[in-house]
Amino acid sequence: AQKITQTQPGMFVQEKEAVTLDCTYDTSDPSYGLFWYKQPSSGEMIFLIYQGSYDQQNATEGRYSLNFQKARKSANLVISASQLGDSAMYFCAMRLIQGAQKLVFGQGTRLTINP
Amino acid sequence: DAGITQSPRHKVTETGTPVTLRCHQTENHRYMYWYRQDPGHGLRLIHYSYGVKDTDKGEVSDGYSVSRSKTEDFLLTLESATSSQTSVYFCAISDVGLTNEKLFFGSGTQLSVL
Numbered sequence: 001a002q003k004i005t006q007t008q009p010g011m012f013v014q015e016k017e018a019v020t021l022d023c024t025y026d027t028s029d030p031s032y033g034l035f036w037y038k039q040p041s042s043g044e045m046i047f048l049i050y051q052g053s054y055d056q057q058n059a060t061e062g063r064y065s066l067n068f069q070k071a072r073k074s075a076n077l078v079i080s081a082s083q084l085g086d087s088a089m090y091f092c093a094m095r096l097i098q099g100a101q102k103l104v105f106g107q108g109t110r111l112t113i114n115p
Numbered sequence: 116d117a118g119i120t121q122s123p124r125h126k127v128t129e130t131g132t133p134v135t136l137r138c139h140q141t142e143n144h145r146y147m148y149w150y151r152q153d154p155g156h157g158l159r160l161i162h163y164s165y166g167v168k169d170t171d172k173g174e175v176s177d178g179y180s181v182s183r184s185k186t187e188d189f190l191l192t193l194e195s196a197t198s199s200q201t202s203v204y205f206c207a208i209s210d211v212g213l214t215n216e217k218l219f220f221g222s223g224t225q226l227s228v229l
Contacts, residue, residue: 050217105157
């Protein structure tokens with residue numbers, strides 16, 4: 001079975017600092033994808049970044065990068081130069097490439113950026 | 116933005132009444148999902164569909180049923196609503212075959228069962 005764990009319920013960071021949000025996962029399947037989503041106070045789910053289990057390089061999307069450590073089964077999100085608008089809930093998720101393709105989410109981390 | 120519409124956006128109902136939430140897509144995507152979001156639990160999968168009339172259970176399917184009679188519509192039914200089903204419900208869609216495909220989410224339905 002798939003499982004995603006986010007151990008940081010909340011984080012507080014000063015504006016312009018870099019922040020790392022932790023995510024660990026558990027699966028016995030070798031083929032999977034890892035996702036990060038942002039949910040601002042408005043409630044919508046915004047896709048941020050994707051990492052495939054066979055990707056050789058860590059994914060990057062603008063200020064977002066994914067620190068993928070396969071042996072440790074971790075997929076931490078790094079946000080560089082944080083901005084006030086980054087304050088939101090952040091969810092890590094995993095989907096197996098084969099089979100049902102269900103996307104399973106972690107519990108989320110609430111990030112607050114202080115001015 | 117992906118064409119996903121959830122209806123209604125807000126619903127207040129009483130315990131024991133049936134409730135149906137609708138998810139409509141214009142993307143012709145094969146996969147459709149229903150999630151519920153509760154504080155401290157993130158998003159939990161209720162049911163999903165991998166094609167017309169093809170559905171399966173997620174991790175929190177008790178008390179819920181679904182139907183998909185055409186590609187664009189995925190209905191979630193609470194046969195007899197309970198207060199524990201008060202939640203925000205999200206529909207999501209995705210396509211097949213692309214390993215980096217992301218899910219597109221609807222705007223959510225806030226359901227309150229009194």
